[in-house]
Amino acid sequence: MTHPIITDLETRYTTKKYDATKRVSADNLAVICQAMRLSASSINSQPWKFIVIESDQAKQRMHDTFANKFQFNQPHIKTASHIILFAYNPKYSRADYANVIDADIASGRTPADNREQAFGAYAFVDLNTDASGNNSAWTKAQTYIALGNTMHTVARLGIDSTPMEGVDSELISELFANELDGYICEVALAIGYHETQTDYNVKLPKSRLSQEQIIQII
Secondary structure, three states, X not given: OOOHHHHHHHHOXXXXXXXXXXXXXXXXXXXXXXXXXXXXXXHHOOOEEEEEEOOHHHHHHHHHOOOOOOHHHHHHHXXXXXXXXXXXXXXXXXXXXXXXXXXXXXXXXXXXXXXXXXXXXXXXXXXXXXXXXXXXXXXXHHHHHHHHHHHHHHHHOOOEEEEEOOOOHHHHHHHOHHHHOOOEEEEEEEEEOEOOOOOHHHHOOOOOOOHHHHOOOO
16 A cells, blocks of 8 residues: 555654764654644543653753663663653643633634533543542543654654653652643653664564454444
8 A cells, every 4th residue: 555644654663773963853843742732632631741851951850760660761861852751630620621611712613602511521531530530541541642643743754753651650750740740651752863773673574463353344
């Protein structure tokens, strides 16, 4: 099959070694940030924060979060161009959804006199919230939608990436407490350009189960 989308997905792979001399341009980073903002989420909840790590100082803080575990991912922090923390709100509330509704009213999507009616969609949040107000399983799932969208976006831009669940959420929460403000990061994305001589994964064939094994059209 020949199609730009399929080409994106055929050529993207998990980068194992980055070229520390190459950086994502400001123009491309702006596209990536806008793509993250436009990611889909259930009831348009947008229960996330994206922390883009660019400066050497911020990279050192992220580097320090690998003090206790997952050191195999630590080299990416200083060699990749940017690291993006994908964080979710563990206790998404009616007040959080009110921000979405008010933005809808400001954009003209929702009439101002329909504001209370618009909260009807919040029933989806209630269905996924326990007695303590925790709905982290649901909000984390929304954040992975944004991660997938971002991975495709960077592939379209010809930028390499490495999704990393091998991160220390507790240390990230401690060292990036001001930026996260109670949100939780359990996955990050390194982006940049692979090192041509030492990135073994770029030369390996892509391996996926066959379409017949995983897709049924009925």
